[in-house]
Amino acid sequence: MTPHLPASLPVPSVTTESTLEDSAVSASSPTVHGASTEPFDDNSDSEAEAEHCWQWEALLHAKLRKISAEKTRRLHLKNDRIMELEQEKTALEATNNKLQSQLWRAQQESDSFKAQMEERRNEFHFDKAMLETENDVLGVKLQQAQQEIRVIKAEMGQKVEELQVLEQMVSLATSEGNEARSENARLKRLVKKLRAENMELRDDKIRLIEERARNDEEKMKALQALTTQLFSGKASHLDSSICSTPSAKKRKCVE
Numbered sequence: 001m002t003p004h005l006p007a008s009l010p011v012p013s014v015t016t017e018s019t020l021e022d023s024a025v026s027a028s029s030p031t032v033h034g035a036s037t038e039p040f041d042d043n044s045d046s047e048a049e050a051e052h053c054w055q056w057e058a059l060l061h062a063k064l065r066k067i068s069a070e071k072t073r074r075l076h077l078k079n080d081r082i083m084e085l086e087q088e089k090t091a092l093e094a095t096n097n098k099l100q101s102q103l104w105r106a107q108q109e110s111d112s113f114k115a116q117m118e119e120r121r122n123e124f125h126f127d128k129a130m131l132e133t134e135n136d137v138l139g140v141k142l143q144q145a146q147q148e149i150r151v152i153k154a155e156m157g158q159k160v161e162e163l164q165v166l167e168q169m170v171s172l173a174t175s176e177g178n179e180a181r182s183e184n185a186r187l188k189r190l191v192k193k194l195r196a197e198n199m200e201l202r203d204d205k206i207r208l209i210e211e212r213a214r215n216d217e218e219k220m221k222a223l224q225a226l227t228t229q230l231f232s233g234k235a236s237h238l239d240s241s242i243c244s245t246p247s248a249k250k251r252k253c254v255e
Contacts, residue, residue: 124230131227138220145213152205159198166191 170187 128227128230131223131230135220135223135227138216138223142213142216142220145209145216149209149213152202152209156202159202163191163195163198166194 166187170191
């Protein structure tokens with residue numbers, strides 16, 4: 001059965017905790033709002049008023065217990081939240097330490113990679129200088145071979161002129177008598193022998209010079225192709241197969 005509160009007693013609001021506490025304090029005081037401080041004239045009225053006061057006090061105690069339970073629940077929730085935040089803080093610190101370690105390792109790897117790139121760049125410049133030097137040497141050798149070819153051609157022209165002179169001498173000797181025929185035959189044999197030796201010598205020299213010039217030209221083309229690949233490899237990536245080839249091996253291939 002729901003107790004009926006007297007009209008003179010205020011009903012506390014449950015919207016805020018402070019309002020309930022103030023109402024509880026005011027209700028527990030000897031003076032009740034709306035109740036007369038004068039002695040009761042009628043016993044029945046005083047008993048009813050006292051019963052209502054007890055009911056009111058019981059209601060206030062119930063509300064205070066409810067407020068206390070709510071505060072305790074909120075305090076537990078706050079404590080749980082604090083524990084969660086502490087755990088999150090610990091997890092974040094562990095993550096931060098892990099990220100710091102990863103950052104340090106990444107920095108070490110970056111420094112190592114930079115050092116390797118600098119070393120490869122120095123090797124590339126050294127190989128480039130060596131190839132340019134070898135290219136200059138091969139260019140000089142090619143010029144010398146061309147000069148030798150011109151000298152041999154001049155010697156061959158001189159030999160041809162000598163052969164022509166010998167042929168003229170043979171023609172002149174044939175116009176002489178029987179006595180000169182033997183000499184003519186000897187001169188012909190000599191001319192034939194000299195011509196054969198001259199042709200053989202010319203063929204050998206031409207073959208050797210052409211072979212040397214062809215080898216020098218092939219070396220020059222290979223060196224130019226290798227130099228072009230090195231320049232193009234530097235523009236694209238320093239870690240190309242040409243740059244990774246040891247200098248001694250590349251010099252051996254060129255030679």
